[in-house]
Amino acid sequence: MKITVVGVGHVGLVSAACFARWGHEVVGMDDDSRKIETLQKGGVPFFEPGLPELLDEVVSAGRLTFTTDIERALDGAEVVFVCVGTPPLPGGGPNLSYVEAVGRNVAKHARTSVVLVEKSTVPANTGARLTQVIAREQAGLDSPVSIDVASNPEFLREGAAVQDTLHPDRIVYGTGSERARDALREVYRTVVEEDGMPVVETDVPTAELIKHASNAFLATKISFINAVAQVCERVGADVDQVADGMGFDQRIGRQFLYAGLGYGGSCFPKDVDAFIHLSRQVGYEFTLLEEVERINCEQRNVVLDKLRNELWHLNEKTVTLLGAAFKPGTDDLREAPALHLARMLLEEGATVRIYDPVALANVKEELGDAVELFDDPIEACRGAHAAVVTTEWDEVKAIDPQALKDALAYPIVVDGRNALDGEALAAIGIHYQAIGKPAPRASA
Numbered sequence: 001m002k003i004t005v006v007g008v009g010h011v012g013l014v015s016a017a018c019f020a021r022w023g024h025e026v027v028g029m030d031d032d033s034r035k036i037e038t039l040q041k042g043g044v045p046f047f048e049p050g051l052p053e054l055l056d057e058v059v060s061a062g063r064l065t066f067t068t069d070i071e072r073a074l075d076g077a078e079v080v081f082v083c084v085g086t087p088p089l090p091g092g093g094p095n096l097s098y099v100e101a102v103g104r105n106v107a108k109h110a111r112t113s114v115v116l117v118e119k120s121t122v123p124a125n126t127g128a129r130l131t132q133v134i135a136r137e138q139a140g141l142d143s144p145v146s147i148d149v150a151s152n153p154e155f156l157r158e159g160a161a162v163q164d165t166l167h168p169d170r171i172v173y174g175t176g177s178e179r180a181r182d183a184l185r186e187v188y189r190t191v192v193e194e195d196g197m198p199v200v201e202t203d204v205p206t207a208e209l210i211k212h213a214s215n216a217f218l219a220t221k222i223s224f225i226n227a228v229a230q231v232c233e234r235v236g237a238d239v240d241q242v243a244d245g246m247g248f249d250q251r252i253g254r255q256f257l258y259a260g261l262g263y264g265g266s267c268f269p270k271d272v273d274a275f276i277h278l279s280r281q282v283g284y285e286f287t288l289l290e291e292v293e294r295i296n297c298e299q300r301n302v303v304l305d306k307l308r309n310e311l312w313h314l315n316e317k318t319v320t321l322l323g324a325a326f327k328p329g330t331d332d333l334r335e336a337p338a339l340h341l342a343r344m345l346l347e348e349g350a351t352v353r354i355y356d357p358v359a360l361a362n363v364k365e366e367l368g369d370a371v372e373l374f375d376d377p378i379e380a381c382r383g384a385h386a387a388v389v390t391t392e393w394d395e396v397k398a399i400d401p402q403a404l405k406d407a408l409a410y411p412i413v414v415d416g417r418n419a420l421d422g423e424a425l426a427a428i429g430i431h432y433q434a435i436g437k438p439a440p441r442a443s444a
């Protein structure tokens with residue numbers, strides 16, 4: 001099929017490359033000319049494991065090209081995927097103006113009938129809005145083409161995006177016409193035949209809602225275990241063992257039951273917020289999700305309190321954050337808990353150092369000279385009064401305990417991801433604290 005992907009960011013670029021891998025002829029369009037230039041020169045604008053190799057393969061096979069020109073991008077397209085951002089608005093809810101802009105552009109410039117598929121995460125009923133916008137834009141045209149709107153939410157995880165897209169747990173699409181349904185069946189035919197994953201075919205608002213409900217549920221799991229961790233700390237229980245014990249129950253599952261600094265990233269915070277906002281708009285107060293958000297924000301204070309307990313005043317103390325990215329495997333800093341923590345520490349007068357294996361350039365863009373940047377975790381800890389594990393990178397988990405102790409001015413480690421071997425650190429005299437766990441015996 002001839003497929004156009006509008007917005008070649010984390011979702012659009014990976015999707016475009018995977019569509020091309022499945023044999024489709026794909027054009028990636030973006031209005032960021034720097035991004036398109038990078039891609040045309042064979043570069044990749046962000047860090048994502050496996051993506052450079054996949055792009056090499058499909059671009060050199062001539063199945064994926066890039067442009068900033070929407071008319072060229074739409075030439076002959078049968079299916080157009082909308083993969084633009086839906087960032088949060090200051091007053092809550094997502095900014096859907098980029099999605100609307102694509103709808104208007106497609107209405108104006110498509111010369112043949114197309115299926116327009118929302119892959120961006122949008123609130124239920126965005127499809128109806130898009131259909132309305134398209135009809136209005138086409139009102140003045142001589143011979144408007146038919147444009148069917150569909151929803152095909154994306155569930156990929158940054159850091160595992162290529163694998164997740166090539167081998168998804170399930171494919172969900174919502175359509176309002178046979179033509180749109182058949183087009184989406186054809187887009188995914190190869191991978192469904194090869195992998196045999198479940199396909200959920202629904203109407204458009206149901207598919208839209210599946211995405212918000214999924215992310216809200218995963219965020220709820222994280223906040224739930226963080227709340228359990230609070231109780232664990234007060235009764236002397238170990239939250240990781242509690243999660244193990246719960247997780248073997250197949251109705252519960254172990255995934256996302258990890259206590260720590262809380263969730264971040266470009267999706268969970270904004271999607272939970274968007275779901276609360278949508279519910280309110282339609283007359284339902286989703287207070288459960290408000291609490292999920294509150295618990296998530298509170299986790300940064302939990303870590304800060306542990307530092308205050310250890311260091312008394314944070315003013316003029318040097319604190320090293322081990323990890324900046326919101327999770328391992330990405331250089332994405334959107335809503336990264338480490339950045340929130342860095343800002344809170346700076347406000348208290350601390351000197352903040354940050355180690356990250358891939359995200360330092362982005363940290364520099366976010367925080368400028370306010371923090372010191374390191375590409376070596378031990379050097380980042382040299383002379384610091386405490387280290388905090390903020391991202392569970394393999395490089396952080398592999399830190400040699402003795403080298404860490406020798407580097408730190410005070411042997412204090414707060415593990416905001418429960419990622420290190422606390423017993424091993426405590427055994428050599430590091431004062432180690434995790435989230436929701438008793439202090440290891442040697443450091444108690």
Ligand SMILES: NC(=O)c1ccc[n+]([C@@H]2O[C@H](COP(=O)([O-])OP(=O)(O)OC[C@H]3O[C@@H](n4cnc5c(N)ncnc54)[C@H](O)[C@@H]3O)[C@@H](O)[C@H]2O)c1
Nearest residue numbers: 007009010011030031032084085086098101120121154158
């Ligand atoms: N990042 C994830 O892990 C993930 C996972 C699932 C779903 N999503 C959803 O997918 C959507 C995209 O997320 P992302 O992380 O890829 O965002 P991104 O910011 O990485 O990419 C968005 C791209 O859209 C481009 N763009 C914006 N307006 C445009 C326009 N009018 N025409 C052409 N290009 C335009 C931007 O230049 C940018 O390159 C969001 O709705 C997000 O919630 C993201």
